[in-house]
Structures are given as structure tokens and as C-alpha cells.
Amino acid sequence: MMLTEETTVPDIALPVDQFKAHLRLGTGFGEDTLQNGVLNGFLRAAIVAIEARIGKVLISRAFTWKIHAWRDRAGEILPVAPVSVVNAVVMTDGGGTETVLDAALYRLAEDSQSPRIRPTGTLLPAISPGGTVRIDVIAGMAEDWGGLPADLGQAVLLLAAHYYEYRNETALSDGCMPFGVTSLIQRYRTMRISVGRGLAGVMQ
Template identity: 65%
Template sequence: MMLSEVTPVPEAALPLAPFKAHLRLGTGFGEDSLQDEVLFGFLRAALAAVEGRTGKALITRDFELEIRHWRDRARMVLPIAPVQAVTEVMIRDAAGAETVLNPAAYQLERDSQRPRLCPTGSLLPAIPAGGLARITLQAGMAADWGGLPADLGQAVMLLAAHYYEYRADTGLHGGCMPFGVTSLIERYRSLRLTLGGLA
């Protein structure tokens, strides 16, 4: 299984001015924008870390999921949430021939933790040996920064500030994510049930 980001988060969706205010950077100087690219980098890194820890896409954008076999042909759990739409499902055989499924053959079962791709009939079509399925989807909690839950927005801001303040530090210090950040994102983390219990 491989999940790829098709469209990156646009710079306009990132809170550069609030981040500068959070860092208490000086303003009114001729070189106000000198650090902008660096600050965008820290915001993107913090956003990716929070998304990775929670399994949630914060800013809405397009993704592609490639899989070699269905875990369950009656319902395929998607590895990111919340999914807003499944825009295409394509099956490729070992020779490279591609078949785009009729959208009437599947449906998205929305869920804030474990969205699922389900067949409208009994089963999703089989993936040929040596082939794959590619699912194109749109996922995200908000179209822009202002639409995010306040606690997640604050978590990204705190983590980006942490990265900025300790940008020259290479030590791990027992976890890499400050306690304030982990406490803000804890309720968004999905619990997975396995044979051994919670994972």
C-alpha cells in the first residue's frame, strides 16, 4: 500500500503571519520577508508531523492510494481521514492495461476515523495478479487554516515554533514532540484494535 500526496498544501493556506506573531518576530523592517521560506518549511514539517501522528489530513487536498490487493473486498478501509470524496478507482493488470471503474460500482462510507470504500454490489472487483488498484481521493478537515479545529491549529503552531527554536539541535530528547503538542492532538489519534489489544 502506498499513499501519495498529489497536490501539496498551498502556501496561501499556511498561517505565515500568525506564525510570525507567535514567534514574536520583529516587523516594520525592510527584510520582513527574509525568513518566509524557512518559516514555511517549519510549518509544512509541523503539519506533516501532526498529520502523521493523527492519521488525519488537516488541509484538504488530493491523494492517490495504490494497493496490490484488497484487505477486504467487501469494504476497503482507507488509510487517511476524513475523506471528502473518492474521485476515481482504476484497476491495472500485469500488462499495464487500465480500467477505470464506473463510479456507480462503489461508494464512500464516510467516517472521521476509518472511512471505507465499499462496493454497491457484493464485492469490489478483483485485482489481477501482478496488477494494482489506484484510488484517487480528496481528504482533509478544512479548505484553509481558518477552518481547522482550534486545538489542531495550535498544535501545528506550537510544533513549528519548537522546530524553529531548536533548529540547530540534533538531540532527540526523549520523543521529539513536546508534551503540549501531544496533549492537543491525542483525541484525534485513531485507536486500532489488533489481536494483541490496542495498537
């Protein structure tokens, strides 16, 4: 399977001015738009890291997912969350011929943790031998920065500031994330329940 991010968060959607204020940059530096690209890079890195940690897309954008076989034809879990729209489902046979699946044959089962594409009938259409299916979706918690929960927005700024402060540090371990950031994002992490342990088995 292959997941592709078709669109990225546009620069205009990044809170670069808030980030400058958070860093308390000097007036001359803070108003210098030549630095915006550098600051945007830290913001993007922070967004990617937090999305990976919580298993959710922050700012809405387009993704395509290509697979060679359904794991469950009664309802396939999508690899990104939350999904707001399924734009298209395209079946490709072994000879490379594409067929856009009739939207009446499937529906989106929205879920903040595990959205699914489900058949309106009994099962999703079978994928032919050597064929694939491509699912085009829009996923994200908010359309723009202002729509994000305040704690997630603060977590992005804190982590971006951490990256900025230690930008020349080479000894930091992979995945290093300050405690303040992990505390803010903790409730958004995907829950996993161990069978037979009840609530005691819930892990985030």
C-alpha cells in the same frame, strides 16, 4: 501498496503571519518576506509531524493509493483520513491496460478514523493476476487553515515554534514533541481497542 501525495498544501494556505505573531518576531524581521520560506518550512514540518501522530490529514489535498490485492472486497479501508471524495478507481490488468471503474459500482463510507470504499453490490471487482488498482481521493479535515479546529491550529503553531527555537539543536530525540502539543492533539488520535478488555483496553 504505495500511497502518493499528489498535491501539497500551498504556501498561501499556511498561517505565516500568525506564526510570526506567535514567535513575537521583531518588526523588521517579521515584515521581511525573505524569511517566509524558512517559516513555511517549520510550519510544514509541524503539520507533517502532527498528521503522523494523529493519523489524519489536516489540510485537504489529493492522494493516490495503488495496491495489488484487496484486503477485503466487502469494504477496503483507505490509508488516509478523513476522505471527502473518491475521484476515481482505476483497474489495471497484467498487460497494463487501464479501465476506469464505473462510479456506480462503489461508494465512499465516510469515517473520521477509518474511511472505506465499499461496493454498491456484494463485492468490489476482482483485481486480475498481475494487475493493480489505483484509488484517487481527496482527504483532509479542512479546506483551508481557517477551517481547522482551533486546538489543532494552535498545536501546529506550538510545534513549529518548538522547531524554530531548537533549530540548531542536534541532541533532540526523533519524534520529540512538547507536552502542550501532545495534550492538544490527544483527542484526535486514532483509538485502538484491545479485545476482551472493554473500555479499559482503549489506547490512543
